[in-house]
Amino acid sequence: MTSATFHGPSNSTTSNGIVAQLAGTLIPLKTTLETSKDVKLLNVFITAVPLKKASGTLSLIRQLIPRDGGYDLQHLRRFAKPDLIPSAIRNSYFASSAESSDTELIFLIVAVASIIPKDILLDSLQKDRVEGPVVLVEGQIPFNAPTSAEQAKAWTNEYWPTVYKKSNPFGPHPAIVARAQAEIEGNAGKWLSLAWTVAAEAKTARTGEGVGVVIVERSEQGERCLAVAGDARWDNWPRDCGGNGNVTAHAAMRAIAMVTAKLPNAIPVTETDIFRSQPLFSLETDVEEPVNKDGYLCHELEIYCTHEPCVMCAMAIVHSRFGKIVFEKRMDEGGITADLNDKNDGLGHGLWWRRELNWTMLGWEFRRKGDGNDGNECRLPWDVDNGLNA
Amino acid sequence: MSEDEKQTHLTYMREALAMAELALQTSETPVGCIIQHPTHGTIGRGMNATNRTRNGTMHAEFIAINQILAPPSQYTPDILKECTLYVTVEPCIMCASLLRQFGIKKVFFGASNEKFGGTGGVLDVHLGNGRGIGGKEGDYEVSGGWLREEAIVMLRRFYVQENERAPEPRKKAERVLKLEVEPLGELSGNGVD
Numbered sequence: 193m194t195s196a197t198f199h200g201p202s203n204s205t206t207s208n209g210i211v212a213q214l215a216g217t218l219i220p221l222k223t224t225l226e227t228s229k230d231v232k233l234l235n236v237f238i239t240a241v242p243l244k245k246a247s248g249t250l251s252l253i254r255q256l257i258p259r260d261g262g263y264d265l266q267h268l269r270r271f272a273k274p275d276l277i278p279s280a281i282r283n284s285y286f287a288s289s290a291e292s293s294d295t296e297l298i299f300l301i302v303a304v305a306s307i308i309p310k311d312i313l314l315d316s317l318q319k320d321r322v323e324g325p326v327v328l329v330e331g332q333i334p335f336n337a338p339t340s341a342e343q344a345k346a347w348t349n350e351y352w353p354t355v356y357k358k359s360n361p362f363g364p365h366p367a368i369v370a371r372a373q374a375e376i377e378g379n380a381g382k383w384l385s386l387a388w389t390v391a392a393e394a395k396t397a398r399t400g401e402g403v404g405v406v407i408v409e410r411s412e413q414g415e416r417c418l419a420v421a422g423d424a425r426w427d428n429w430p431r432d433c434g435g436n437g438n439v440t441a442h443a444a445m446r447a448i449a450m451v452t453a454k455l456p457n458a459i460p461v462t463e464t465d466i467f468r469s470q471p472l473f474s475l476e477t478d479v480e481e482p483v484n485k486d487g488y489l490c491h492e493l494e495i496y497c498t499h500e501p502c503v504m505c506a507m508a509i510v511h512s513r514f515g516k517i518v519f520e521k522r523m524d525e526g527g528i529t530a531d532l533n534d535k536n537d538g539l540g541h542g543l544w545w546r547r548e549l550n551w552t553m554l555g556w557e558f559r560r561k562g563d564g565n566d567g568n569e570c571r572l573p574w575d576v577d578n579g580l581n582a
Numbered sequence: 583m584s585e586d587e588k589q590t591h592l593t594y595m596r597e598a599l600a601m602a603e604l605a606l607q608t609s610e611t612p613v614g615c616i617i618q619h620p621t622h623g624t625i626g627r628g629m630n631a632t633n634r635t636r637n638g639t640m641h642a643e644f645i646a647i648n649q650i651l652a653p654p655s656q657y658t659p660d661i662l663k664e665c666t667l668y669v670t671v672e673p674c675i676m677c678a679s680l681l682r683q684f685g686i687k688k689v690f691f692g693a694s695n696e697k698f699g700g701t702g703g704v705l706d707v708h709l710g711n712g713r714g715i716g717g718k719e720g721d722y723e724v725s726g727g728w729l730r731e732e733a734i735v736m737l738r739r740f741y742v743q744e745n746e747r748a749p750e751p752r753k754k755a756e757r758v759l760k761l762e763v764e765p766l767g768e769l770s771g772n773g774v775d
């Protein structure tokens with residue numbers, strides 16, 4: 193931990209009744225690919241050979257179909273003992289095989305079914321066979337590597353023995369997430385607390401909804417708070433025309449505007465504008481200069497949000513190339529998360545990590561200590577309508 | 583759609599293209615838009631300003647809405663509910679959500695945005711905030727493919743221009759301007775006819 197600033201007592205309370213350092217845990221977010229319920233499956237041919245013939249059969253297959261026709265099967269065991277494979281495959285094999293029961297057999301994946309006709313495969317394997325006809329059964333295997341040990345176990349039971357290699361084709365590598373989490377967990381509760389405090393000011397002043405955001409730069413010199421912004425959608429804005437307020441003045445948009453306005457050669461859009469990039473409260477002025485003086489957008493900065501940002505803000509955070517996002521309260525219209533919330537009412541867009549968007553970051557949901565599944569909402573300083581675009 | 587209506591939309595789209603051209607001249611990604619009101623006419627214009635402001639969120643749509651609502655303004659925010667946006671490139675996910683929250687009535691765009699598009703390219707924010715079901719409050723109509731080729735040629739001119747500006751210019755072959763545009767693909771098939 194490299195924090196050079198602030199180690200407030202965890203039970204000290206601000207004037208708004210918000211503790212200065214929230215206690216809680218960080219839960220890594222899931223990506224859209226990780227939460228997809230569909231397991232992409234491949235049809236394969238499976239056979240069994242006497243144990244002593246195993247390596248010979250495999251080299252024959254390698255000759256016939258070099259590199260498995262381009263399919264990556266590294267996450268699957270090539271060979272598996274009969275008692276380790278799903279009984280459906282085993283039964284289907286023994287139903288057509290005349291193998292004597294005293295030969296010790298081992299099962300193996302021969303080939304992906306789409307790349308070689310079954311009769312050609314049978315012919316080729318038969319030439320290598322001393323006695324009895326070759327039996328090929330069709331089975332299904334997961335196309336992608338599993339993202340957890342539990343998933344590997346479930347797939348082993350359902351499809352074919354699968355290995356979890358701590359890699360993640362559908363999201364950031366677990367080791368990178370773990371390292372980043374160790375870095376931020378010391379002060380995440382402090383930055384979130386600050387975000388709640390400015391949210392309280394916005395709410396009390398009626399300049400916006402009770403939503404707040406803090407932007408932090410992390411360097412060898414510790415953590416620096418570059419922006420503190422409360423929601424300002426109702427600041428100098430008519431409430432009587434039935435809209436959603438000043439959409440451009442959501443807390444995250446303001447915080448981004450505050451940071452980028454200080455970048456070298458930044459020119460404001462117009463003399464007067466609607467973007468609310470000027471501080472509204474003293475708390476919003478109490479920020480530091482970045483260590484990196486010629487930053488680009490919000491490249492690799494950290495953003496701490498009281499509420500899951502709406503689709504607009506979530507994409508703004510992606511466009512601004514943040515490195516990490518932490519938020520506390522999930523929202524029905526939130527753009528960050530991929531898995532649906534408790535009430536199953538989220539959008540599932542998962543914008544924090546989608547390869548096609550050309551920029552991915554790391555992300556966590558903050559769970560306050562002492563909150564069970566039931567107590568989560570009532571422990572927050574106040575309740576914001578879940579349908580709000582935060 | 584009548585030929586007259588079609589010509590009207592094309593005229594507005596040319597106004598949007600003029601904004602993109604302006605962006606190109608100032609080294610901004612050439613995306614331009616106009617906001618059109620049925621009785622007040624063109625009430626806002628915008629072009630990408632991410633380079634000038636150093637703020638990656640300052641897309642043409644934000645600039646145009648700012649132009650309409652920044653003080654002193656003769657309009658209240660609810661005017662956008664009566665307006666149509668003409669933009670040279672499909673609104674990104676961020677802007678599609680901005681438009682949804684401000685209650686825009688209809689969007690006409692030129693080229694599809696397969697990387698960031700929020701009205702069909704990647705997500706359908708205009709339909710139930712991307713839930714895939716329409717009929718929700720805030721939903722808006724979208725029509726793509728208007729002066730698509732012109733919008734794409736503009737983007738290509740930008741990339742050539744920026745490459746030449748870069749300290750180490752890329753290989754000559756890469757700098758040759760590709761002006762022919764592939765025919766409208768299936769994905770962006772909601773075209774001009």
Ligand SMILES: [Zn+2]
Pocket residue numbers: 442443444501502503504505506581582
């Ligand atoms: Zn927002």
Ligand SMILES: [Zn+2]
Pocket residue numbers: 641642643673674675676677678
């Ligand atoms: Zn945009």
